[in-house]
Amino acid sequence: MKESHNKNHIIKLSLAYTISIIVLICIPAYLYMQSEINSYKFNQYKNIDEHSLNIQRAIYDFNDSKNMIFRFPKSFLIDSYLLSKNKELIFSTTSQTLNYKNNISKQVTLSSNRLDAKYLIVTKRFSYKQIYLKIAILTLCIGLFIFISAYLIIKQSIIPYKEANAYLDAFFNDAMHELKTPLGVIQLNLEILEEKQQTKELSRVLNGVKNLHLIYDDIEYLIKNKRVLYKKENTNFSELLNQRINIFESLALSKEIKIDMNITDNIHIEFNRTELQRIIDNTISNAIKYSKAKSNIKIQLIKNEKVVFKVEDFGAGIKDTSKIFNRYYREDSIKGGFGIGLNIVKNICDKNKIEIICNSEIKKGSTFTYIFNT
Structure with a gap:
């Protein structure tokens, strides 16, 4: 899929380059076409002049x-007519009547002759089709040459970048794989220690490891997003949401934040579980991160005509809601993070046509609402 995407990108770049070059050569091409037209017209008139002279000489x-017997000089391309003084037809080389439309012609007044012909009219069908066809073929050949050249040059030029990208992909995949195991081991052992001996220091370390897990999950999703197809499946939204809230409870307790829940049981939707988890995790973690200590967070999941997931906090609020979904944007740099969580959420929602509503008031709090089509 990635190779196909790269190939399409190269083709688009090559086409853009080709079109740009063709646009640049339009003026000289137009001048060339005018020159060809004038030359063609001149040659056609020259041909009928020469033919008319041959006929006059023969007469x-x-x-x-x-x-x-008079042998009339004939031509497959030129029609000739001899007319009397009264402009009555004496002889013609064609069965067609004299027609000046789409023809170039020449009329010559003859001296007295044995044929009693007074006028000689020579006509030739005239069309610019040959010129236009020639220009079209030439343009097509030049365009193909430029496109093929551009495609080969761009393809060769990106090989070092593709190799570097492949190396970085392999590095990140290996690094993420190597990080997952020790993180899991650390979290498991800290949870066992916390059951035996509960201290603030131990809780802080465990919460730090959980935050690392959230960052890890976001980065893993970003790495896999371009090459993994996240298929939709029947997902129990209610069950998954309760599971994720249980994981976030210790983070909330560290700030003495109470989580109020209103979750309707057994709400099922057709959605990829991994992507749904990213929406839940990033929304709840942000609510905890930006909430004031000893405040509340309200989490609601209901189903009427549509499924509505809502998270409300009573924190500092958001100054500019139009920017929060931009990658690497952070409302408060002191709170930490990379500013990628809500960008991931926005991309998932756009892909699955989920409506996001963000309402916020400074020093009062924020509400994130996600409306899922069922």
């Missing part, structure tokens, strides 16, 4: 000869 030679 005058016939005057001086004793032959009784």
